[in-house]
Amino acid sequence: MGEKNLLPNKQIILKNYVQGCPKESDFELKTTTVSTEIPRGSKGVLLKNLYLSCDPYICHLMRHDSQSLYILSAIVPGSVVRGPGVAKVIKSGYGKLKEGDYVWGVTAWEDFSWNFYPEKLLVKIQITQDVPLSYYAGILGMSGHAAYVGWNEICCPKQGEIVYVSSGAGGVGHLVGQFAKMMGCYVVGSASTNEKVDLLKTKLGFDDAFNYKEGDLRSKLNKYFPKGIDIYFDNVGGKMLDEVLLKMNINGRIAVSGMISQYNLKKPQGIHNMFSLIEKRLSLRGFMGPDYINTYPQYVEWAVKKLQEKKLVYVGDVIPGLENVASAFVGVYHGHNIGKRIVVVAED
Amino acid sequence: MGEKNLLPNKQIILKNYVQGCPKESDFELKTTTVSTEIPRGSKGVLLKNLYLSCDPYICHLMRHDSQSLYILSAIVPGSVVRGPGVAKVIKSGYGKLKEGDYVWGVTAWEDFSWNFYPEKLLVKIQITQDVPLSYYAGILGMSGHAAYVGWNEICCPKQGEIVYVSSGAGGVGHLVGQFAKMMGCYVVGSASTNEKVDLLKTKLGFDDAFNYKEGDLRSKLNKYFPKGIDIYFDNVGGKMLDEVLLKMNINGRIAVSGMISQYNLKKPQGIHNMFSLIEKRLSLRGFMGPDYINTYPQYVEWAVKKLQEKKLVYVGDVIPGLENVASAFVGVYHGHNIGKRIVVVAED
CATH class of the missing domain: 3.90.180.10 (Medium-chain alcohol dehydrogenases, catalytic domain)
Incomplete structure (x- = not known):
């Protein structure tokens, strides 16, 4: 050679x-x-x-x-x-x-x-x-498809449901929030800075958003979800997931998409509020986009159209x-x- | 009066x-x-x-x-x-x-x-x-119906799958194991005494069973599930659930039926191995029998018949x-x- x-x-x-x-x-x-x-x-x-x-x-x-x-x-x-x-x-x-x-x-x-x-x-x-x-x-690759799969296949959403997206300004989260809005859900996102919170509320059409780093997490969740949470799209895991379990409504669904708060810990934080799963008949489901690769062509066609119509912001x-x-x-x-x-x- | x-x-x-x-x-x-x-x-x-x-x-x-x-x-x-x-x-x-x-x-x-x-x-x-x-x-009341609902509606079982039932000699567990055998699954149960373990293996037809109190839990699970677990019917929660998460196979399902190991703790034990949910695309679902009360008549008819035929042991x-x-x-x-x-x- x-x-x-x-x-x-x-x-x-x-x-x-x-x-x-x-x-x-x-x-x-x-x-x-x-x-x-x-x-x-x-x-x-x-x-x-x-x-x-x-x-x-x-x-x-x-x-x-x-x-x-x-x-x-x-x-x-x-x-x-x-x-x-x-x-x-x-x-x-x-x-x-x-x-x-x-x-x-x-x-x-x-x-x-x-x-x-x-x-x-x-x-x-x-x-x-x-x-x-x-x-x-x-948006047209792995993260976009993961958002689409997680939302449509794992969350089983219904119009009017209350949705919480953690890491709302993240690569997956900012899309999930928009997909949820398109379906007529009430969507709240959380993020780590006020700049991101503004982005969610102004540019991405979330109904509300909060900075999870400011103040007590439980109080924040109580404030932003007075009627509880029907769907939690979890990008962070750990303590956030543990607290959200207490705020879930009966028959709620949690899509476990990522655990960015946990990847770097030697031992992940323990989730203590598991009894909520029985008490409120919750489902907690992990997923990976590539398992649903057969839905990719329909997703990309749909997403390109939405982008062209400016109904989806990336x-x-x-x-x-x-x-x-x-x-x-x-x-x-x-x-x-x-x-x-x-x-x-x-x-x- | x-x-x-x-x-x-x-x-x-x-x-x-x-x-x-x-x-x-x-x-x-x-x-x-x-x-x-x-x-x-x-x-x-x-x-x-x-x-x-x-x-x-x-x-x-x-x-x-x-x-x-x-x-x-x-x-x-x-x-x-x-x-x-x-x-x-x-x-x-x-x-x-x-x-x-x-x-x-x-x-x-x-x-x-x-x-x-x-x-x-x-x-x-x-x-x-x-x-x-x-x-x-x-068997013909709340526990039997819970076993039936949990097995049929939550576990989504397929013939030949590997099933683990904790509290296998309990009111719900001893029925779930038999339901699973009827469907052609490989079923292992755990219990707290050797007498119960014998009961599972001899009278109830479990393929295998072990005393979870003897020896190290992780080693036990490795020994009894060399090919992993497809379905875990969880009656105990806590550390057992945490360890089982590591043994679950891809696309595994966990029915969260009870948490007897946890009810009495001031703060439930933390579940740390949640990343398994993503890595192995697991579903973890809590349920309560009464939500499926419409299936009760068909259950009781079926169970009475099985009892009369001596194909189900209570x-x-x-x-x-x-x-x-x-x-x-x-x-x-x-x-x-x-x-x-x-x-x-x-x-x-």
């Missing part, structure tokens, strides 16, 4: 297992090369990465006791960080993808990535004129440069993002 | 709010009288109590911070203890019940009880020759005498019952 078959490749490497909150020092930038030859007999696809999605659950894969999480395998020190993103196909051994195609799915924090399971890990993007390609790292929090992905990612755990945080590796 | 309209009535009174495990000293026997006159304009039904069901959740109604639990209201010190049982109608202001009818439903720990909401709280028993009346305080743990109800009830928290514990107030 001659040098002409190699491309320079900047990579973000996990230096050590993550403990507590991930820190920038857990990662390092390394410049290597990548072969452009398709291994014989493989379905390998060489991707030029464009947009990377900073998804909080990735941290869960970086711990010393991590197992694979569905389609994502554990990330061990010394290896490049894998995660979802948008990329352009530059070589393909897979019949359904050709050079120049755009895809979203599982890629890695580097300029170029080989993907050897394209049928399972990549989705071809049908380019639409007035929708930026970066949206496929957010808040992307865009950070330029692969070299900034570690700090962008770490910032998500501290609530620095407003909406879906993505990193631009290349524009095309 | 003359003395001829009064009946002597022994009652078990709650003396004080229950803290921790209920103790015999939390209750006292009092002899009073009860009027046999139907209050004008009421639907009141005067019941002669026959069999009382010692249901663990009743304790939850006796705490100082208790709220009503569905059709059962909180029990305050100085009042008679209410709970489910079987009774004979001796006076009736309710058109659908007449003197001499037998009912099951909400009654109280006393010889005679007035029930003013018979349409909601009482179910008329259709007498079947070869089924003892006492069964309506167990284990009743029968304690004689109203004066023993407090100790019988307290014993349930210490695992003294084998099967469904009931107390005989009168034979007819």
Whole structure:
């Protein structure tokens, strides 16, 4: 294999297992090369990465006791960080993808990535004129589809119900709140800053919103939910979930989408108010969007239409440069993002 | 109202709010009288109590911070203890019940009880020759129906699945295990003594069973569920639930039926392994039988047939005498019952 078959490749490497909150020092930038030859007999696809999605659950894969999480395998020190993103196909051994195609799915924090399971890990993007390609790292990719699946398949919503979305200004939460409003629900979101609270109330159409960091959590919930909660879309877990259990109405549903408050704890906080499940006949259900991948085409068609009609607002929090992905990612755990945080590796 | 309209009535009174495990000293026997006159304009039904069901959740109604639990209201010190049982109608202001009818439903720990909401709280028993009346305080009453509902409506079982029933020798658990076997599942139960474990394996047809008090819980679960758990029917809550979360298989279901290990704690144990809900897309659902009361007639018809065919075994743990109800009830928290514990107030 001659040098002409190699491309320079900047990579973000996990230096050590993550403990507590991930820190920038857990990662390092390394410049290597990548072969452009398709291994014989493989379905390998060489991707030029464009947009990377900073998804909080990735941290869960970086711990010393991590197992694979569905389609994502554990990330061990010394290896490049894998995660979802948008990329352009530059070589393909897979019949359904050709050079120049755009895809979203599982890629890695580097300029170029080989993907050897394209049928399972990549989705071809049908380019639409007035929708930026970066949206496929957010609203039209994994987070948007997760919001859609969680809302429609897990929450079993009915018009007029009272809905609470924690991490309401997050990549998933800000969409769920809008989906709930479209269905005629009363929607309250929580967020970590007053700026985000304003965004929910003014730009995203939430009925109300509060800063969960100000004051006592139980009082806040009592204030914002005088009639209780029918549906809780949980992005945070921990103490918030525990308190919300006490505010749930009979036959309430809780979609367990994420636990950003917990990923970084050595031992997750205990949930004590489980008797509410019996007392109020609650359902608590975890889910992952990819289980419902068959609903993706209908979702993306619907979402693109809503975006074009300006009936759906997508808040992307865009950070330029692969070299900034570690700090962008770490910032998500501290609530620095407003909406879906993505990193631009290349524009095309 | 003359003395001829009064009946002597022994009652078990709650003396004080229950803290921790209920103790015999939390209750006292009092002899009073009860009027046999139907209050004008009421639907009141005067019941002669026959069999009382010692249901663990009743304790939850006796705490100082208790709220009503569905059709059962909180029990305050100085009042008679209410709970489910079987009774004979001796006076009736309710058109659908007449003197001499037998009912099951909400009654109280006393010889005679007035029930003013018979349409909601009482179910008329259709007498079947070869089924003892006492069964309506167990398998053909609230516990049996709860087992049926929990298994069929909440567990969404499929043939061949791996099922774990905690409190497998309890009033609900010993039935759930048999229902699961009838559906072709692999069923393991746990119990607090080797005698109960034997009962599960020999008389009740469980595939396997273990004494959860012997040895380390995690090792036990690893040993008895090498292929994980698809369905967990939870009667105990707390640490057991927390450990089981780690053993659940993808798309597993947990029916939250009871939390006998938790009712008596000042603060319930925390459940830490909630991330399993996302990782394995689990559902955790609380329920109460009475929500599905419309399925009761079909259940009782089915169960009576199975009992007559000897394809279903009911284990009743029968304690004689109203004066023993407090100790019988307290014993349930210490695992003294084998099967469904009931107390005989009168034979007819």
